[in-house]
Amino acid sequence: xxxxxxxxxxFGDLAAxxxxxxxxxxxxxxxxLGENGAGKSTLVKVLYGAxxxxxxxxxxxxxxxxxASPAAARALGIGMVFQHFSLFEALTVAExxxxxxxxxxxxxxxxxxxxxLSAAFGLPLDPARYVHDLSxxxxxxxxxxxxxxxxxxxIIMDEPTSVLTPQEADLLFATLGRLAxxxxxxxxxxxxxxxxxxxxxxxxxxRQGRVVAGVSPRRETAAALARLMVGSDVQxxxxxxxxxxxxxxxxxRLSLPPDRVLGTALVDISLSVRAGEIVAIAGxxxxxxxxxxxxxxxERPSRADAVLIDGAPVGxxxxxxxxxxxxxxxxxxxxxxxxxxxxxLSENVLLTRHGTGGLTRLGFLLRGRAxxxxxxxxxxxxxxxxxxxxxxxxxxxxxxxxxxxxxxxxAEPRLLVVNQPSWGVDVGAAVMIRQALVDLAAQGAAVLVxxxxxxxxxxxxxxxxxxxxxxxxxxxxxxxxxxxxxxLLMGGAHPESVPEPADAD
Amino acid sequence: MLLEPLLLTIITAATPLLVAxxxxxxxxxxxxxxLGVEGMMVMGASCGFVVAILTGSSILGALAGIGAGMALAAxxxxxxxxxxxxxxxxxxxxxxxxxxxxxxxxxxxVGARRDPAPKLHLAGLxxxxxxxxxxxxxxxFVYASVALLLGVSWFLWRTxxxxxxxxxxxxxxxxxxxxxxxxxxxxLAILFGGGCAGLAGAYxxxxxxxxxxxxxxxxxxxxxxxxxxxxxxxxxRLALGAYLFGAVTILQLYAQGYxxxxxxxxxxxxxxxATILVLVAISRSHGRGAGPASLxxxxxxxx
Numbered sequence: 001x002x003x004x005x006x007x008x009x010x011f012g013d014l015a016a017x018x019x020x021x022x023x024x025x026x027x028x029x030x031x032x033l034g035e036n037g038a039g040k041s042t043l044v045k046v047l048y049g050a051x052x053x054x055x056x057x058x059x060x061x062x063x064x065x066x067x068a069s070p071a072a073a074r075a076l077g078i079g080m081v082f083q084h085f086s087l088f089e090a091l092t093v094a095e096x097x098x099x100x101x102x103x104x105x106x107x108x109x110x111x112x113x114x115x116x117l118s119a120a121f122g123l124p125l126d127p128a129r130y131v132h133d134l135s136x137x138x139x140x141x142x143x144x145x146x147x148x149x150x151x152x153x154x155i156i157m158d159e160p161t162s163v164l165t166p167q168e169a170d171l172l173f174a175t176l177g178r179l180a181x182x183x184x185x186x187x188x189x190x191x192x193x194x195x196x197x198x199x200x201x202x203x204x205x206x207r208q209g210r211v212v213a214g215v216s217p218r219r220e221t222a223a224a225l226a227r228l229m230v231g232s233d234v235q236x237x238x239x240x241x242x243x244x245x246x247x248x249x250x251x252x253r254l255s256l257p258p259d260r261v262l263g264t265a266l267v268d269i270s271l272s273v274r275a276g277e278i279v280a281i282a283g284x285x286x287x288x289x290x291x292x293x294x295x296x297x298x299e300r301p302s303r304a305d306a307v308l309i310d311g312a313p314v315g316x317x318x319x320x321x322x323x324x325x326x327x328x329x330x331x332x333x334x335x336x337x338x339x340x341x342x343x344x345l346s347e348n349v350l351l352t353r354h355g356t357g358g359l360t361r362l363g364f365l366l367r368g369r370a371x372x373x374x375x376x377x378x379x380x381x382x383x384x385x386x387x388x389x390x391x392x393x394x395x396x397x398x399x400x401x402x403x404x405x406x407x408x409x410x411a412e413p414r415l416l417v418v419n420q421p422s423w424g425v426d427v428g429a430a431v432m433i434r435q436a437l438v439d440l441a442a443q444g445a446a447v448l449v450x451x452x453x454x455x456x457x458x459x460x461x462x463x464x465x466x467x468x469x470x471x472x473x474x475x476x477x478x479x480x481x482x483x484x485x486x487x488l489l490m491g492g493a494h495p496e497s498v499p500e501p502a503d504a505d
Numbered sequence: 506m507l508l509e510p511l512l513l514t515i516i517t518a519a520t521p522l523l524v525a526x527x528x529x530x531x532x533x534x535x536x537x538x539x540l541g542v543e544g545m546m547v548m549g550a551s552c553g554f555v556v557a558i559l560t561g562s563s564i565l566g567a568l569a570g571i572g573a574g575m576a577l578a579a580x581x582x583x584x585x586x587x588x589x590x591x592x593x594x595x596x597x598x599x600x601x602x603x604x605x606x607x608x609x610x611x612x613x614x615v616g617a618r619r620d621p622a623p624k625l626h627l628a629g630l631x632x633x634x635x636x637x638x639x640x641x642x643x644x645x646f647v648y649a650s651v652a653l654l655l656g657v658s659w660f661l662w663r664t665x666x667x668x669x670x671x672x673x674x675x676x677x678x679x680x681x682x683x684x685x686x687x688x689x690x691x692x693l694a695i696l697f698g699g700g701c702a703g704l705a706g707a708y709x710x711x712x713x714x715x716x717x718x719x720x721x722x723x724x725x726x727x728x729x730x731x732x733x734x735x736x737x738x739x740x741x742r743l744a745l746g747a748y749l750f751g752a753v754t755i756l757q758l759y760a761q762g763y764x765x766x767x768x769x770x771x772x773x774x775x776x777x778x779a780t781i782l783v784l785v786a787i788s789r790s791h792g793r794g795a796g797p798a799s800l801x802x803x804x805x806x807x808x
Contacts, residue, residue: 049684050682069684070682070683070684071684074684082682086676086678086679086680086682086683087676087679088671088672088675088676088679088680089675089676089798090671090675090797090798091668091671091672091675095668095672096672098665098668099668099669099672099680099683099685100683104665
């Protein structure tokens with residue numbers, strides 16, 4: 001149906017796509033695999049007309065075509081569901097859909113078509129609601145419905161499940177299966193290998209802008225696919241047994257009102273994290289993870305005895321005071337929260353270590369020491385950087401994440417709280433970060449990981465709790481929890497209505 | 506009868522604010538913050554007055570005012586869209602530039618006088634007691650401002666292009682990804698806003714006070730900008746604010762005339778206080794007061 005031959009796209013000296021060939025057939029679910037920066041997004045933008053290739057040809061249903069713009073792609077019958085939703089928060093569902101349609105249809109007729117289509121595909125959606133009130137899953141449905149309303153023959157989906165619960169993902173897979181059954185082709189971009197093996201008929205693997213393999217994913221193991229993506233064997237995480245010791249972090253009935261209009265309230269959260277163990281908090285984005293992190297790090301004060309670090313009530317204490325008790329924190333947002341984009345790495349080291357690292361004297365900065373510490377972090381965590389002490393913003397996502405995690409780890413904290421440790425980083429960096437967390441726990445530190453990535457949680461956590469609507473479930477040993485049960489808890493099911501761990505497989 | 510001339514002067518005082526602010530509302534809805542309104546207004550005032558004196562036609566004067574506002578807006582568009590320059594700095598620079606250039610253009614016409622733009626006269630209707638002069642006896646600018654209010658509301662919420670413009674103001678990156686022409690829509694919005702500011706300025710020198718003096722806008726461009734924000738970017742609230750401002754301006758003048766013993770400086774501050782208080786109260790009680798999300802952020806499409 002769609003064939004691309006020899007696509008080359010350069011940005012300056014960098015060839016993001018370097019002679020890429022791709023063919024997607026009718027009724028086929030075709031995976032496009034690759035690490036961050038492998039050129040997946042660039043290729044997809046070329047196919048959708050958002051970028052023009054420097055070289056290469058595109059054939060659509062056998063005929064040579066130039067795709068000059070997204071509108072031209074839609075006119076051909078190519079639709080796209082974006083990863084970072086291209087939605088307008090201040091507008092309604094129907095208005096958002098109307099903006100993606102080429103016709104001059106009235107909003108009322110668009111609204112009725114949305115209702116009909118969402119009923120037909122079991123994707124409930126109210127056209128009159130404002131997008132800023134909707135959950136992530138609902139937002140994705142808007143993108144899908146907007147795409148389907150144009151009756152596309154090829155649907156491009158960019159990392160669609162990264163924001164969904166397992167149950168929502170199952171619903172999506174059923175929809176995709178139906179669409180493929182109607183003879184539509186689906187180009188499915190992801191780095192989740194199990195999904196590809198379950199769902200896709202064919203896979204094209206990209207690495208550094210080139211196609212390294214075209215495989216039939218159902219015949220490959222996940223490890224083999226990972227090896228193709230990374231270009232070398234992926235080291236499995238090594239666990240080292242450690243005995244759980246005294247609790248270093250305790251939450252006692254922590255409740256906080258939301259801090260902004262659409263924020264989540266934290267309700268009655270209790271948890272303890274002991275020395276030598278990793279406790280993970282699973283949950284779909286926006287269920288209170290950010291608020292919980294802020295309460296733990298001290299960005300938001302709480303009742304004094306609601307948060308205890310090493311037995312000391314710290315609810316009313318600030319971030320630096322908590323750090324002095326041996327705690328360290330890595331927030332979710334790399335740029336703007338963990339690191340200041342336009343400060344150099346050595347200055348960014350100062351930002352979290354000024355109170356504990358011996359980097360100041362009488363209020364003056366010891367720049368030499370900071371630079372030395374930044375260099376140590378980069379060396380220990382293999383941070384690749386342009387120049388000796390570049391701005392944080394000039395690092396790639398994976399390298400910056402290694403830097404901000406490493407900055408805290410080299411302080412040898414007794415308690416580490418980390419939110420989304422490997423979000424949006426490549427497989428190599430993710431493995432390195434996870435191994436470092438496991439090692440830290442093995443040395444006797446308490447580690448609390450907040451993550452939306454269930455594979456990550458199952459890989460490293462000793463105990464797992466699930467956060468939904470600002471409430472935290474009890475923490476269960478990881479070995480006693482099935483994926484299904486975690487998924488039900490993530491969807492906000494009441495703990496009693498979910499089968500007990502004993503029933504799980 | 507006192508009320509009738511009172512209402513007439515209130516409408517006259519409110520109209521230039523309404524026109525300039527409606528233009529700026531459209532610009533800001535597209536995500537562009539144009540602080541050059543004052544400069545575009547004063548250019549409209551001087552060019553409009555000069556052309557009206559030279560040709561003897563108020564209509565040509567008004568068109569010249571619109572043209573002058575749009576010309577300055579085109580410079581603003583070149584800087585902020587073409588070169589993605591900082592919108593705040595560009596707007597401030599153009600206000601200062603407009604104040605200077607308008608003085609140069611109007612220098613030879615200081616002291617020139619002409620009759621104000623003619624009032625509408627409909628036989629019968631305009632002669633009705635009280636409502637006649639107010640509803641059917643205004644000058645053309647006032648009717649144009651009402652038409653503009655209805656037109657802008659209709660455009661923003663009833664047309665596809667208006668929807669596109671609001672979407673671009675909310676999230677230009679998404680709009681671009683969907684294939685909408687962000688820079689073109691913003692260019693047209695900026696030109697429209699400049700034209701409105703120019704027209705509002707021309708009304709000052711052609712209808713409100715039919716002569717030209719340097720800097721005669723006296724900060725009305727800034728008030729128009731404030732009205733847009735305090736009206737939460739909603740046209741009917743904007744109109745309410747403009748008329749309220751006009752009303753308090755005129756009423757406090759009358760009050761000063763009667764000598765209430767309140768310092769005149771305090772009285773002169775009243776319109777600002779009253780307008781801000783009322784509009785803040787409305788936007789608090791009705792919520793959704795957040796402005797266009799991308800306001801003031803340059804957009805540079807990737808290639």
